Amino acid sequence: MPNQTYFLGIDGGGSKCKARLEDAQGNLLAESIAGPANPVRDRQLALSSIQQASQEAIELAGLPASTLAQTYAGIGLAGLNLPYYKNTMQEWQHPFAGLALSTDLHIACLGAHNSDSGAIVIVGTGSSAIVCKDAEQFEYGGHGFLLGDKGSGAWFGLQTVRWALESFDGIKPSSPFIEAVCRFFGCTDAAPLVEKHLASSPAEFAKLAPLVFEYAEQQDPVAAAIVQEGAAYLSALAQQLLSHKPQRLAFIGGLAHKIQPWLDEDIQHSLRAPFQSPESGAIILARKQFQVLEKAL
Amino acid sequence: MPNQTYFLGIDGGGSKCKARLEDAQGNLLAESIAGPANPVRDRQLALSSIQQASQEAIELAGLPASTLAQTYAGIGLAGLNLPYYKNTMQEWQHPFAGLALSTDLHIACLGAHNSDSGAIVIVGTGSSAIVCKDAEQFEYGGHGFLLGDKGSGAWFGLQTVRWALESFDGIKPSSPFIEAVCRFFGCTDAAPLVEKHLASSPAEFAKLAPLVFEYAEQQDPVAAAIVQEGAAYLSALAQQLLSHKPQRLAFIGGLAHKIQPWLDEDIQHSLRAPFQSPESGAIILARKQFQVLEKAL
Known part of the structure; x- marks a missing residue:
């Protein structure tokens, strides 16, 4: 299947970076975990953790490394609401067919509600909140x-x-x-x-x-x-x-x-129970962005 | 006067380091200011600021650099209540005839009351408090x-x-x-x-x-x-x-x-008005410590 397309969802955080690989039909192929991926604290470390998690997912799925070039990635990272860190990530010469970037909050919200519309409060090592309404997002709290x-x-x-x-x-x-x-x-x-x-x-x-x-x-x-x-x-x-x-x-x-x-x-x-994980939310992000793109082509 | 003795008081802080030089009779010879001297943040920078302030005071007083070897120094620094930073400063191969070390709080209290007995609250970039009663000191607040x-x-x-x-x-x-x-x-x-x-x-x-x-x-x-x-x-x-x-x-x-x-x-x-500066308090510290020592010799 030389034209097969893959979707990779990545949730990057201050302590670890989680990846989830699906095929075009939505079947789970592999999951992997690498080191910290917070570009605000360390951009180089974040990039290398993201690369490591991606490669490992491809490997675990039994696919050749070149598969990354057929893979659309969605990545959610802390600090990407700040223009400086968003720009710095957009300059990355990534190995994917396409890269959809957003905040860790946004992908977590997409995952929790399996939808563009919903709201979450995250309470972990840090705290923050977001409302997603179709294309619009309103963030609260966080601030480090x-x-x-x-x-x-x-x-x-x-x-x-x-x-x-x-x-x-x-x-x-x-x-x-x-x-x-x-x-x-x-x-x-x-x-x-x-x-x-x-x-x-x-x-x-x-x-x-x-x-x-x-x-x-x-x-x-x-x-x-x-x-x-x-x-x-x-x-x-x-x-x-x-x-x-x-x-x-x-x-x-x-x-x-x-x-x-x-x-x-x-x-x-x-309160309602969350449906899916943030890395699944990152895949939703990638599917939405590149479905639109593929239709446009 | 080859046997003349001098006293140097140094108040080291996070933004600057102030020095005051007096002769044995308590006459002010010079005052000087150098860079930051907080050993908790940067030990090397603290040492070089202290050295610079000392040398400048000696120079401004029109004395030869070798005078440091006839000078008893009292130095007050942040963090010297913490054993690690106190040890690290005590290991310093200092250029003085003798070195009396204490906290910035202690010398400020000695100066403010021109006495071993008194209490102060410092409210500047940071805040902290101390009571001095003869040889005993009780510190409150601070913590960074x-x-x-x-x-x-x-x-x-x-x-x-x-x-x-x-x-x-x-x-x-x-x-x-x-x-x-x-x-x-x-x-x-x-x-x-x-x-x-x-x-x-x-x-x-x-x-x-x-x-x-x-x-x-x-x-x-x-x-x-x-x-x-x-x-x-x-x-x-x-x-x-x-x-x-x-x-x-x-x-x-x-x-x-x-x-x-x-x-x-x-x-x-x-509240009572403070009498003298922290660097004067550092001189009081040095005079007390080396008067005792000279008596003992």
């Missing part, structure tokens, strides 16, 4: 670890470390949760806690999130206060999405299930 | 831009950018202050504001602090809310200092005068 990402795993960890430091200073109360955090890090005063976290990545802060939820579920006052503050922000984000009257609203990401019971009740009632 | 430094210039700027981003998202209200911030950066949506601040330094965020205070003084609800949150934290810090019953309490640093009217009333009444 320093400036935003409230209610995310990294934010829960950061708030925890900040609270522990203020409790050592006598500015904020301690609690069984804060004591557990200090045991976790083997700290009896502020200095080692500061030293340990001066250069911590968002992913390292996010490792504390399960402990925050464990204690919040046991009504620890500090852990519950931190989770409530994050949940209030995520409820407000979801409220903004609902103002666009999307067909469906879903929460996705590693903390989606954990945060759900803490959201405002009306938001909880609005 | 990511983990702490609440109520500091950098923190006021960061809160402002975060608020502006949430107001673009419809999560928080706007105000004349937020509109002024957007004009200041020439932004009409979130993306350029995020792009501009992804890699901003604390000093760059701190540049927004005067605008925050300008609008807070005009009762702008957003600017006032940000200043009040910072001031509440600084009041709590000061309260912790007062629990040690220090002889005097002073606020120092570039924002000390601006923040004063926003502090709790009892804190405002406790």
Whole structure:
């Protein structure tokens, strides 16, 4: 089948890059995972992770490497809402028959609703939200670890470390949760806690999130206060999405299930289960873009 | 006077390094300024700034370079409360007759009260606090831009950018202050504001602090809310200092005068004016340490 066409969907993130390969008929041929692919942090690393994931998918499907030239790729990446990073990716001399680029948010939304129309809040290491309505997309939140990402795993960890430091200073109360955090890090005063976290990545802060939820579920006052503050922000984000009257609203990401019971009740009632993965959403993106193109040819 | 002894006081900070040279009798011989000297951020740069400031002070005093070998230096640096950075500075093959090392906080406190006993809150690009009681020191706050430094210039700027981003998202209200911030950066949506601040330094965020205070003084609800949150934290810090019953309490640093009217009333009444500069405090440190040593010889 020399004229066979393939579709590759790639979801690039700060910790890994996932790829999914389908044939023209929509049959799954292979899935693969490579390293980090966040062009905001490291463009070269992102490109090499994307290439590695693509080649591996082709190989796992038992196809020759040259198949990439018959493959239409859809790729979703963080930061592609920012013109600088979008331009930098568009300059890439990619090996595909065609490349459809969008944000990680957009492909996740396409996947979650298997449609152009819907809304999602992502709650993982970071947090962000999007509404998709046909060709239009409205993004909310995100803004990164320093400036935003409230209610995310990294934010829960950061708030925890900040609270522990203020409790050592006598500015904020301690609690069984804060004591557990200090045991976790083997700290009896502020200095080692500061030293340990001066250069911590968002992913390292996010490792504390399960402990925050464990204690919040046991009504620890500090852990519950931190989770409530994050949940209030995520409820407000979801409220903004609902103002666009999307067909469906879903929460996705590693903390989606954990945060759900803490959201405002009306938001909880609005939630629908996601249909498909972000990498499937990336394939939807590629199919739409190149179907249009093929029709035009 | 081949046996003449000199004292050098150095206050090393994230943006500059200030030196003050006195003779044994306490007469001011010279003052100088060199580049950044924060060993947590860049140890080599800190050492070379310290050396440059020292040599320049000696030169300005019209003394030969070899005078450093007759000079007892007191140096205060950020991060020297952390064992790793203290060790790293103690390994330095310094050019002085003797070197007394302490934190920037400690020398600032010695200078502000011209004494071993007193308490200060520093509010500049960062924020932190210390009580000195004879040989003992109790530090509060600080913890750096990511983990702490609440109520500091950098923190006021960061809160402002975060608020502006949430107001673009419809999560928080706007105000004349937020509109002024957007004009200041020439932004009409979130993306350029995020792009501009992804890699901003604390000093760059701190540049927004005067605008925050300008609008807070005009009762702008957003600017006032940000200043009040910072001031509440600084009041709590000061309260912790007062629990040690220090002889005097002073606020120092570039924002000390601006923040004063926003502090709790009892804190405002406790404040005393600082006597001397941190670099004078560094000289007090060196005099104390090497007087003891000379007596012992």
